[in-house]
Structure formats: C-alpha cells, structure tokens
Amino acid sequence: MYKAELIINKDFRNAEVSPLIYGSFVEHMGRVVYNGIYEPGHPKSDENGFREDVIQKVKEMGVTCIRYPGGNFVSCYDWRDGVGKKEERPRRRELAWKSIETNQFGTDEFMQWAKKADITPIFAVNLGTKGVENAVSLLEYCNLPAGTSYSDWRLENGSEEPYGIPIWCLGNEMDGTWQIGHKTPEDYGKLAAQAAHAMKALDSSIKTVVCGSSSTDVPTYTDWERIVLEYTYDFADYISLHQYYGGQEMGTEEFLAQSVDMEEYIQTVIGICDMVKSKKKSNKKIDICFDEWGVWEISGEEVADSVSSREWQVAPAFSEQIYTMEDALLFAGMLMAMVKKCDRVKVACQSLLTNISAAIMTENGAEVWVQPIFYPFSYMSRYGKGILMESILKSPCYLSKKGKEIPYLDQVVIYNEKESELVLYLVNRKGEPAVVETVLQGFCTDTVAEHTSLFHADIKADNKSDHEKVKPHFAMIEETEKTKVSCKLEPYSWNMIRIKVNRNE
Template sequence: MRHVTIKADTAFTKGRIDDRIYGSFVEHMGRVVYTGIYEPSHKTADENGFRGDVLQKVRQMGVTAVRYPGGNFVSNYDWRDGIGPVEKRPRKRDLAWKSIETNEVGLDEFMKWADAAEVAPIYAVNLGTKGIEEALAVLEYCNMETGTYYSDLRAANGHEKPYGIRTWCLGNEMDGDWQIGHKTAEEYGRIAYETGKAMKILDPSIELVACGSSMSTNPTFGDWEQTVLEHCYPCLDYISLHQYYGGQEKGTSEFLAQSLDMERYIETVLNICDYVRVKKKMSHKINICFDEWGVWSMSDVQVQKSVEDAPWQTAPAISEQIYTMEDALLFASMLMNFIKRADRVKIACQSLLTNISSCIMTEKDGGVWVQPVYYPFALMAKYAHGVTLDTRYTGDTYACSTFETVPCVDHVLVYDGQKHEVTVFFVNRMEESAEATVSLQGMEPEAVLKSIALFHEDKKATNQKEHDCVTPVELENVSCSGNEISVELVPLSFQMVQIRLK
C-alpha cells in the first residue's frame, strides 16, 4: 500500500472558488445541439423543443455557465442567420465541421435553453470571417435597451428585455491554422483589441476573453500569449486556454500524469500575464478562462466517424467518444487543477456538454445516459465551494517520460467557513491501494459527512451498454483522530470526503 500525508491550514488559502469553473460548452458540431439538447419530436421535449431529460441531467450535473455557439463553428458563422422566423432562416454549409447548418437553433433559442438549464451564457463572437461591426451588432441585440436597430430587432423577435450577457469571447482558437480566418498573433491582437475596445464603449459592464493557445503543444504557445496581451491588455479581463489529452495507449501512469502538464500550462500563462501587466504598467490582473477542456479518447470510440467520413450532413454522429473509468481519473485531476488555482482560474468550460467528448450522451428518439466523467464533475460542482486551501504533500511519487516526480495521489482541499466544513478530493493514480493522511492544522474534525468514491475493477469499463456500470458508491473508509483524517483509497479511484469541523 502507498502512503501519503497532506497538511493544510485554514490560515493559508489559495483563493475563493468562482462557481463558473463548473461551466460547459455547446457548439454546433455533430449531435451536440440537434438531438443533443434540442429534439422537438422527443417525448420529453418542452414547448421550445428542448429535451427535458437532458435538461434534468444538466441541472443534476451542476453546470453553472455554458459557452456558445463555438468553437471552430463560430469562425465562419453569421449570428443573424439564427434569428427571426425559423422558416425563413437559411441553410448554410458550415466549413468547420463540413456539415449543413439548418439554423433552427440560434441565439434566441439558446438563451431560452440557458434559462431553462439555469446557466449563465458565455457568448463567442466571430473574429475569423467577421469583425468589429458584427460584434457590436450582436452585443446591441443582446444587451441594449430598445430604441436602436438591433435592440428593436430583438424585441420584434419576441424578447423585449435585454439578455444582459456578461461574458464575451473574442473569437476562438485563432492561433490554429485549422481555424477559418486563422491569424498571426499580431493580426489577432490588433483586431481583438479594436473589437474589445468598441464593445466596452457600447457596454462597459461586460467582461472580455481573448484567445490564448489552443493547446500546450502548439508551436506558438507562449509567444502567442505575450504578443496578444501586449495589444489587448487594456480591454481584457481573461485570456482563454484550451486543452484535451489523449494517449491512453501509453499506459495508465503516463496518461494520468498529464494533469501536471496542465498545471504547468496554467502557471506559465499566468506568469506571462503578470509580466505584461508590469511591462504595460496596468493595475488590473488578467485571469484565466479555461473555456475548452477535456479528455480526447478516440481509441475507445464505438462511433468513430469523423467529418471526413460524413461530409455535408445535418447533425452527423461524429467523434462520439466513449469514456472509461481510467478517463474519468484524468478528467477529475484536470477539474481539480482549476480548484487548485482558484485565485486566477475563474471560468472553465468542460467540452462538450452532449455527445462529443461529453458527460451526457443521448439517443435520437430514445434515452439519455451519463459517462463516468459525469460524476467527478457533479460531485465537485456540488461540494467544492468556498476557498481552496494551500497544502503540502509528502509521500510516494513515480516518474514517467514527461515528469520526474508525479504524486501517486492527486488532491485538493476546499474549506467552507460558513458551513464549517472541509471537503477533500483525491485521485489515486496507482493500481494499488493508498493510505492518505490529512493533517488539518488549527482544525478538529467532528464527523465524516460524506465519503463517496468512483472506481471499477476494470479501468476500461464504460457506461455505454450498462448505463450504471461505473457509478459512485458511498464507502466507510475514513477514520478521524485528533486533527487528522485517514482515508484508504481504492486503486485507480476518485474520492470525495466531506468533514464537519468542531
């Protein structure tokens, strides 16, 4: 059995957790929208055509914010195609996913769905094929009181009151040459700044997100952030990061160690932000909006169609990953990274909500089920609120090709002063049990409120055929003595322990 010790003290905190780190992402890609969140003919559909069974799972998952409408899709999208009478909307060829977009769902429909799902909308503007004028138009449509052209158009479409969308993304993955309208850092920095400047003149209450790197391995990573920030810093509130990890074939220990790359990625970008802040003599800090993240698990996919296999179809079933128990462990560690850096990571969007790299899977005209990755998200979204405690880890580690020192047990501690509770989240990266001792300095545990774990004897187990194959269970594996709690962690497991303090 492995042994680790974790020390924490409420006097030493990292930051207060912003609930928006429990966000997700809806893009017009594959079956994310059509037969994902929207299917008017479905037996559970509401008056707006949204699947009630999916809405229920979204609420239970604890999603707080959703980014829309893309993603690569947004870089060749005209938002005006998706408003007004549905029967008059144009059918268009979406170049990002080589699909036919019917525009049956657009901005107004998404806002109805966001209201039903009880999530805050995050809207991305097109800086690929569009620019300042279009961004101002959609901002006026969404956020301005009636009396001018686009705000009156919103009212004419049945929405008298402004939507008041707070957070706006200035394009998507503009560093990637796969993007329609891809730009150099200089080109993007200039258009993003001029667009953001104009948007904040129109509505000073909004917050803006500029495109950072689309992956930590992109050759322009680092240089891209510095150049973009030197142009945009005055009008920005956040810089975005995107990251997906695969590589299951390299072995479990190597696969799970990738969350350390994510930690380094976040730290590097924050250092660049702070360097540019000092260089430009700015007073405000720019934080991180990690608005696309997830595990890319194509090796485990049953439906392996890509856009090239099914070009120019409407809502084709493409890239529908099936997640394993093993995938859920890396997924959990990735989400835990945002909690660890709660001081600077304020928004995060798990990608995507339904059917593609998703927590929630749907069957057309059929049922809905959730993947193993759903559960770590739901548990953290429900229980990880308050401040993140700074901790010190001692104990067993292992080495892999990319990192010399990988903790055998990943962890994060959250303190809720109002409820007088501490909640600990663990990922046991090892294929053997681990005993974790948590020393709570200045605190004394009174009772174990919850001890919930996610594990399976087969690390490749999925929920595809047996939808309840990988689900959380309550365990009695926690003991308290003085100011210490001891937890015996199951091999390759995610666990949450909630403690009431005296």
C-alpha cells in the same frame, strides 16, 4: 498498499473558488445541439423542442455557465442567420464540421434554454470571417434595451428584456491553421483590441476573453500569448486556454500524469500575463478563462478525415467518444488542476456538454445517460465551493517519461466556512490501495459526513451498454480522531471526503 499524509492548516488559505469554473461548452457540432439539447418531437421535449431529460442531467451535473455557439463553428457563423421566424432562416453549408446548418436553433433559443437550465451564458463572436461590426451588432441585440435597430429586432423576436450576457469571447482558436480565418498573433491582437474597444464602448459592463493558444503543442505557444496581450491588455479581462489530453496507450500512470502538465500550462500563461502587466506598468490583472478542456482520444487526423469524407448532412454523428473509468481519473485531475489555480482561473468550460467528448449522452428519440466523467464534475460543482486551502502533501512519487516527479496521490482541499466543512478531492494514481491520513491544524473533527468513491475493478470499464456500470459508491472511513481522519482509497480511484469541522482556537 502505500501511505500518504495530508496536512491542512486553517490559516493557510489561497482564494475563493469561482462558481464559473464548473462550466461547459455548447457548439453547433455533430449532435451537440441538434438531437442533443434540442430535439423537437422527442417524448421528453417541451414546446420549444428542448429535451427536459437533458436539462435535468445538466442540473444534476451542476453546470454553472456555458460558452456558445463555438468553437470552430463560430468562425464562419453569422448570428443573424439564427434569429427571426424559423421558416425564414437560411440553411447554410457549415465549413468547420462539413454539415448543413438549419439555423433552427440560434441566439434566442439558446437564451431560452439557458434560462431553463439555470446557467450563465458566455458568448463567442466571429473574428474569423466577420469582425467588429458583427460583434457589436450581436452585443446590441443581446444586451441593450430596445430603442435602436438591433435591440428592437430582439423585441420584435419576442424578448423584451435584454439578455445581459456578461462574458464575451473574441473569436476561437485564432492561432490554429485549421480555423476558418486564422490569423497571425499581430493581426489577431489588433482585431481583438478593436472589437473589445467597440464592444465595451457599447456596454461597459461586459468582460472580454482574448484567444490564447489552442494547446501547448502549437508552434506559436507562449509567443502568441505575449504578442496578443501586448495589443489587447487594456481591453481584455481574460485570456483563454484550451487543452485536451489523450494517450491512453501510454499506460495509466503516464496518462494520469498529464494533469500535472496542465498545472504547469496554467502557471506559464499566468507568468506571461504578469510579464506583460509589468512591461506596461499596469495595475490591471488578466485572469484565465479555460474555456475548452477535456479528455480527447481521437486524433486530429481522424477527425479531419471523418469531416472531409462524409456527405453534407444535418447534425452528423461523429467524435462521440465513450469514456472509461481511466478517462474519468484524468478528467478529475484536470478539473482539480484548475481549482488549484483558482486565484487566477475564474472561468472554465468542459468540452462538450452533450454527445461529443461529453459527460451527457443522448439517443435520438430515446434515453439520456451519463458517462463516468459526469460524476467527478457533479460532486465537485456541488460541494467544491469556498476557499482553496494550501494543503501540504506527503506522498510517494513516480517518475514520468518526461522526467517529472508525479505524486501517486493527487489532491485539492476546499473549506466551505458557511457549512463548517472541509472537502477533500483525491485521485489515487496507483494501481494499489492507499491509506491517507489527514492531519488538521486549527480545526477539529466534528464528524465525517461522507466518503464517496468512483472506482471500478476494470480500469477500462465504461457506461455504454450498462449505463450504471461505473458510478460512485459510499466508502468507509477507517479511523477518526479529534484532529486526524484516516481513510482507505481503492486503486485507481477518485474520492470525495467531506469532514465537518469546528474551529480549534
């Protein structure tokens, strides 16, 4: 057993946590859409084919926004194929994932689904094989009142009121050689600036997201951000970050240390944004849209082989990862890393919502169940609202293989002033219990409302066969004083502690 101390002072505050940090991602990929959120004929589907059992899980998960329709898919997608009478929509050979796209689910269906799921839509436009006209026409279709060609088409298709989609992603992973229509940073920067300029001329209320690097591993990382922002700075509101981590074979402590890499990734891109701001002598600030993130244990080569070797088919099942207790700890650490940088990370989309690298899994024609990663997300989206506190941590550390000192205790603290509540999120990265003493300065404890722990004795346990195998449970609070709370954490566990507080003036 080791000991750690956490000091929280009421005056050391950072920024408000954006609700849109708790977002997800829906792409026309595998069984994410078809047989994921949309399955006509399923016993629990509504008249539109939307699985209501899945929508219920989306609400339980606390998803606030969803990026759509891709992803690699968007770079070869013409949105016009997915609107209008379903019987007249074309079937297309979709190149990113080698599948048959039936176009039975498109823009209008997604917006109907989004309303029912109570999420904010974030749309991506095709800057791979299409360009400015395709982006502007889609924006008109979605956001402008009737009276012109494309907005009238929306009215004809049954939606009188504009959708008012607030955030638009200008392409997807355009730095990647795997991307249909991938570009140099100069070519992409010019095109993205043209698209954003035209789109904002049509609807000045929208915010735009330019593509950053698709990961820290690509050779153009950092150069890409700098060059793209030099072209787009005047027209962009966010720059996107994407990151997936695998490497479970490294060992648990090394695997979990990757969330620290994610913190450094965010800080590096913030630095590039601010460097370009200074160079341009601008007063404008570019924020972060981390619109793809998650734990991904399947290699890129495996995914590519799976895609290339199969026959063309509708909604092929692939990359449907089964997550373990261990994966849930890294997943939680990655979400906590973004919350720690909430002064600049304003939007984030966990990838993906259903079936592929997903928290929510579906069986065709049958049940829905959730993976261990579902729980840290749901508890953080539900209670992680308010102001990030600049807490001070005293914890033993270990040295990663990259030579970094990694605290055994990972933590983030949020103050919900409205509820008079401090919410602590803690990950024990060590395979032995921890005792954490929380010292309150300027607050005094009223009561500890809850200590919820996600823990399983088998770090490799998952929910595939027994859907209830890895799930949270209530834990005991060891000791509570006026300005101190002590608790015990299980080995390799994720924890949420809610402390009701009074201001100690």
